Amino acid sequence: MRIFDPHIHMSSRTTDDYRAMRDAGVRAVVEPAFWQGQPRTVVGSFTDYFDSLIGWEPFRASRYGIRHHCTIALNPKEANDPRCLPVLAVLPRYLEKDNVVAVGEIGYDSMTDAEDEAFAAQLALAVEHDLPALVHTPHRDKARGTERSIALIRESGIAPERVVLDHLNEVTVRMAEDSGCWLGFSIYPHTKMDEHRMVAILREYGLDRMLVNSAADWGESDPLKTLHTGEAMYSAGFDTDDVDRVLWRNPTEFYGQSGRLGSGEVETTATEYAGNSVSRGVRKE
Amino acid sequence: MTLPRLREAIRHALTPAAAEWLAAAVAEVTTVARTIHTVFPRVGRRCGRDPLGAYDPQWTIDDGARVLLLAASPAVTEELSVLYRHGDVAEKRAILRGLPYLKIGGAGLPLITDALRGNDPRLVVAALGEYGASWLDDLSYRQGVLKCVFMGIPLREVSGLTHRADEELMRMMRSFAAERAAAGRPVPADLLTFVPDSHRQD
Numbered sequence: 001m002r003i004f005d006p007h008i009h010m011s012s013r014t015t016d017d018y019r020a021m022r023d024a025g026v027r028a029v030v031e032p033a034f035w036q037g038q039p040r041t042v043v044g045s046f047t048d049y050f051d052s053l054i055g056w057e058p059f060r061a062s063r064y065g066i067r068h069h070c071t072i073a074l075n076p077k078e079a080n081d082p083r084c085l086p087v088l089a090v091l092p093r094y095l096e097k098d099n100v101v102a103v104g105e106i107g108y109d110s111m112t113d114a115e116d117e118a119f120a121a122q123l124a125l126a127v128e129h130d131l132p133a134l135v136h137t138p139h140r141d142k143a144r145g146t147e148r149s150i151a152l153i154r155e156s157g158i159a160p161e162r163v164v165l166d167h168l169n170e171v172t173v174r175m176a177e178d179s180g181c182w183l184g185f186s187i188y189p190h191t192k193m194d195e196h197r198m199v200a201i202l203r204e205y206g207l208d209r210m211l212v213n214s215a216a217d218w219g220e221s222d223p224l225k226t227l228h229t230g231e232a233m234y235s236a237g238f239d240t241d242d243v244d245r246v247l248w249r250n251p252t253e254f255y256g257q258s259g260r261l262g263s264g265e266v267e268t269t270a271t272e273y274a275g276n277s278v279s280r281g282v283r284k285e
Numbered sequence: 286m287t288l289p290r291l292r293e294a295i296r297h298a299l300t301p302a303a304a305e306w307l308a309a310a311v312a313e314v315t316t317v318a319r320t321i322h323t324v325f326p327r328v329g330r331r332c333g334r335d336p337l338g339a340y341d342p343q344w345t346i347d348d349g350a351r352v353l354l355l356a357a358s359p360a361v362t363e364e365l366s367v368l369y370r371h372g373d374v375a376e377k378r379a380i381l382r383g384l385p386y387l388k389i390g391g392a393g394l395p396l397i398t399d400a401l402r403g404n405d406p407r408l409v410v411a412a413l414g415e416y417g418a419s420w421l422d423d424l425s426y427r428q429g430v431l432k433c434v435f436m437g438i439p440l441r442e443v444s445g446l447t448h449r450a451d452e453e454l455m456r457m458m459r460s461f462a463a464e465r466a467a468a469g470r471p472v473p474a475d476l477l478t479f480v481p482d483s484h485r486q487d
Contacts, residue, residue, distance in 0.1 A: 054373045054374075055373060055374050055405065056404070056405070058374075059374070059405050059407075093322075093326075093371050096323075096326040096327060097326055097373045098326070098329050098330060098373060098375065099373065259330070260330065
């Protein structure tokens, strides 16, 4: 099974996770910019984080044979803090970088006016920089938040096939499907969606525009949920081509719209140096 | 390694469309220096990232094209630190590699020390090129070389060793070898070539 995880926060994972992911078949990931657990209060905290997403984290991933891309944005939660808003002004610089394959995560958290403004401004940036957009649907009041997101996406003029609505569930999947956007599902051990519910959704709605991710963030999560979904698909009677489509070809097609996706081959320049501090000690291959 | 030779190597490496894009970008930067901030991140996508070939086996096409842009800028000293601060790894590496081609004296030294503070071997080794070997003080140069040994970067890729390796650097290398030996861990082969009186323990 080859796996492209289209939404995974590797900054919050260890090197053990990278090794397990590689062993499970993960060869490419997209890490969306999001919050950091502890709220940030200055623009410099964001730029150092963004630099890490285009610098250190892809290097760390390459040590384990995984190609790492990212999306860049001011996330909805922190868009409510006026101290963070000036981040919007530094985004254009990052949206021109090779490894940046979308604007995201944008969207709603509490559906405030400040979130409305940041969301609309960043959809406009996606159009301007010719990038797709990754839209986070809110944890609270999700159905209303998803409706409002779809309305704002329509207003913005970005083509729906260049947008993914993420963290969908049984309640929001229909309206997302009707919007023409891509459909993202974050598979967690206990919360948003699990692999068996996911398989039921795939049976009902088909495999078109479907993206499955493990999110793997600061909360209880599992970076192998993509693998587990593939296994659940097999158990439910889907074939190898179906699994490959959902776990590899769909994310490749969606982010491929940026024109910046790597070929899937991991750069070897970074992996030649075996003694780096990330992988100190003798490695057992 | 001179600008005319680099221009020649790039001319051979680029497709006609890429050559046209680069010529326009160079012309733009020559006229309005700050336009380099717009074109610099796009170089890899426009010109390609394949090896530059015989010019220098370590260099890629985007490295060379970026150095030509830097060399074209009438205000390169002012733009350099901003470009570096906001660059991704490919942009930073090209800047570090390009420093010897620019008429900036020691103004690039803060970029070299920044790269040596980091942990990305691609930048650490680029920082210990010709420019770093010329401008780093003894303490920083020795620490940089030892960091390469520690990270497993081949010392043949480090500039200046023949004339800058001093007795203190040898002592540091021997001490590093002794520490590895005491731990029962392999001593890097590179280091043994350098200080052959250290004992191999693997």
